[in-house]
Amino acid sequence: MRRFSYDFETKIIDLEEKLRKVNQLASQNPSFEREVKELERKIENLKKKVYGNPTPWQRVLFSRHPERPKVRDFINALINGFIPVQGDRLFAADNAIVAGIGFFGGREVAVCGTDKGKNTRENLTKNFGMAHPEGYRKCLLVMELAERFKIPFLTFIDTPGAYPGIGAEERGQAWAIARCIEKMLWLQVPTLAIITGEGGSGGAIAIACADRILMLENAYYSVISPEGCASILWHDEKRAEEAAEVLKLTASDLHSFGLVYEVIPEPLGGCHRDPNKIFKRVRESIKKHLDELMVKEIGTILEERHNFYRQIGNIFK
Amino acid sequence: MRRFSYDFETKIIDLEEKLRKVNQLASQNPSFEREVKELERKIENLKKKVYGNPTPWQRVLFSRHPERPKVRDFINALINGFIPVQGDRLFAADNAIVAGIGFFGGREVAVCGTDKGKNTRENLTKNFGMAHPEGYRKCLLVMELAERFKIPFLTFIDTPGAYPGIGAEERGQAWAIARCIEKMLWLQVPTLAIITGEGGSGGAIAIACADRILMLENAYYSVISPEGCASILWHDEKRAEEAAEVLKLTASDLHSFGLVYEVIPEPLGGCHRDPNKIFKRVRESIKKHLDELMVKEIGTILEERHNFYRQIGNIFK
């Protein structure tokens, strides 16, 4: 089966395909080993060239890669004994949000995340990771559980945005998002947000107002999708690549602005190429930040959190 | 137009009709005045006889009298500058609940009530005073406003019960009621509940868990409607009259149990016969109880409230 590839990386994927075949041959016939070595070197060089310094748009593509680990993969890898919260106890169970309580290492945590599907069928039930109001209200419940049990609140974010639909508007999408933002900013426990893929606008910030925001290297976080931006600026969605440049939406941009606390590096070519490595790095990063946050008084945490969000962008004429 | 009457009071209504006519005649021809006097005396005697000592079932009938002042009549009469809260900001606007903030005398209060219609058309939009989950969630919002503004929370209750329907179950009727009960019991402001008509089961207690419960003389408050009880006991709704006896659901029963703080007397034959008088009495009663509650520390209020609800029915073998 042909693996998924973007245009700019077709050559690499092709060579890797060849490498796999040659490797098979080499296992039977040692004379192929030289070819293996050569192919490996070629691929390594090509990867450095193609993947070494991705454009913002290429990072957006990585963040959307169909094989990229999804939020529930992170939760499965990092959280033990996960007890799910199913719905908002008001209206519905939104599958675009995975939420519950579990153990991170030996430490109890409350967790919410926007979860995409891995195929079309899954994406239909998960709305491509776009939550409805009931999804955000499920997050409100889990925030209450975090306060109730005095355990840290962790979010994993990978969403193109909140779902723009009729039912979502009828049931107060904006109201739900605002409530989430407010509640998370005032939450009486330490909070940590990890943007693992797409950090799409209001749908992302709803559960990203944490003490510290971490981002994977190829994740993006933006006020508007590159396509939406291009559509407004030039009435042409195809100019998304240019829009991705001007929006300054990459992890390193956001880190340089002081908005993102830490960028977690990915394997060359995107973290779907080595999920276990990224799980390990994310685990280490979460552990470090939780360790640092957990020794602080909650009063200090709130003061620092509030000071941080109060001063964002305070540069005026 | 023929006025509404129950069987047991037909004679009175008839005589009153005659009195109105004779009064008209008397205004033109003074010779009728004697007849007026006589009719008045007759009616007075009959009222004492018929209305003087109503059975529980007759009180239930009074509480459901179509001309009985509705909750919004009480709110209109007692609350100035009423600012309505329209819905739950989650799903819908439930017209069976009237809620908002206003002035009682010079004092700000938050108010919720279950409101019936005065005719079939109104009753359709108000579901005969039977609230949906969104109605109870509107009450939760208003409770939050009461705490936010540190003003007392007042409820007026006149409902056959919470709406037993498909949508109500789908959206968690029981969850909404439980949340209301819990929140009201823990509300950080003084609370007062006035049962003005029907106090129907879970639909009533949802907003009746107050520091003090007041009841109009002919109101009832019961775990189940007399019809429902008769249906369970004897598979015969028509034996509701007997059920009304065994359920001990009248204001005076509940007062004797120590559950109802005060019974507000009604004019003979039901308060619809003199709405202004009942508004006046309810106003005086609310004023007195609010005055008494408002001088207490909120800590004391909660302690007394919790002690009260903790000990209810604590007589065991």
Next chain:
Amino acid sequence: MVSNENVNNQEETKWLRCSNCRDLIYKRIFFENQKVCPLCNFHYRLTAHERIELLFDKGSFVEINAHLSSVDLLGFKTPEETYEETLRRNQEKTGLKEACITGRGKIKGVECIGIVFDFFFMGGSMGTVVGEKVARAFEEALSKELPLVAVTASGGARMQEGIFSLMQMAKTSLLAGRFKRESQKAFVTLMTNPTTGGVLASFASLADFIIAEPGALIGFAGPRVIEKTVKAKLPKGFQTAEFLYERGLIDMVIPRSKLSESISEVISIGVNR
């Protein structure tokens, strides 16, 4: 319920007929299967004692407040029976004093306070004694710093205690609220068939996590009352555990055989803090 109607006489000691799928079940299998039909997965009702045996570690459950027994507060009587007679009849039938048992025990090694309803005692209805036992269970869990597991099976409030019964909704919600405010241990409800009315609309639905048995009827109003009100047939599966799960009102639907494990995981929250 399971019965042996239409079962061949010679075999009737060995076989039962499932009232749900109408198929024959081998009796021994039915009981080994914890009273779940092995063919259609219908979960038959358990008594409180059966439930305790199934859920709690062997011999770990110690009852508390066992002595509490209801009195007739209203002087409730119908021409057919007084409330005291009704109580005595149910006590004799079930061997219980009231419609719930409360106590302390272990589930897969995790210590907790348990409230276990018995539907066979007056439909698991909540009167003053049930309300008081629930309240005391929360207080016990709070003071002993233990999690609380409530296993509900109830038609709602107990009509025969009138307003006192309704008021148990307030009492139990008050204590559930106190537990959630003052304890950091978990409060879990396991809703079994049926959980309706005043029990659902008070402490039961206030739990941190809500688990239900497959197929359990869970709702505020009874299906017949709703049908009468809306004058329409109810949708298939209406008010079942699965229906509520789909709508985000409960968190898990867990088959009987996995309950101890699932509950023990949930009540492990905060146990080591």
Next chain:
Amino acid sequence: MVSNENVNNQEETKWLRCSNCRDLIYKRIFFENQKVCPLCNFHYRLTAHERIELLFDKGSFVEINAHLSSVDLLGFKTPEETYEETLRRNQEKTGLKEACITGRGKIKGVECIGIVFDFFFMGGSMGTVVGEKVARAFEEALSKELPLVAVTASGGARMQEGIFSLMQMAKTSLLAGRFKRESQKAFVTLMTNPTTGGVLASFASLADFIIAEPGALIGFAGPRVIEKTVKAKLPKGFQTAEFLYERGLIDMVIPRSKLSESISEVISIGVNR
């Protein structure tokens, strides 16, 4: 907008054509009627200054933080225009420094802090300066113990400020949250046409009471985005003030002529305490 298209030349100084009902309006009547079409009741947009004049008692409004003006934090430019050029163009067009005016004034005698958006300045979009002015308005209301009235007219966050603009949702919600926790005065939002995106999904919808002008478009996502997503025509009246009122998301829909009165009643809450 109102225009004089298709109006007979001789008369064009006297008449306007309503873009909603397509009927002719006598110009003087239109302005006397506070830019509401007397025929179809369509509420035309007001500038921030017009809104202030209409809402606040004559001469009572004193602007605060008037000096704040945006800088280009991202180096945002397209081949057509830099952000700084966009800002200058909008400043010249509107005579405003930014998309909202904040200040202190009286509404029917009730003193309050006001936040008034101007849709004519970059679609009332919320960048860092708007966010900061909103935040300072809440702080001012808190420290002066005054109620706060926010009049919104906004397409949402300001794209040209990228993530900094998105973060204003957090900043303004933080302050709205602080106000609601620490003040006992009222916080009211008046939503005018349109109130969408990041402004609606932050402080605007967190108000104690939400009032809207008739017909105002209010929603999270824009109608065209939704239409594209759901691949269907939107229902008539979708996302209007009336639509949201029906669904319990806002509390009142009040015609322009009655706004001062209604708002003054709401912000009277707690004023004398």
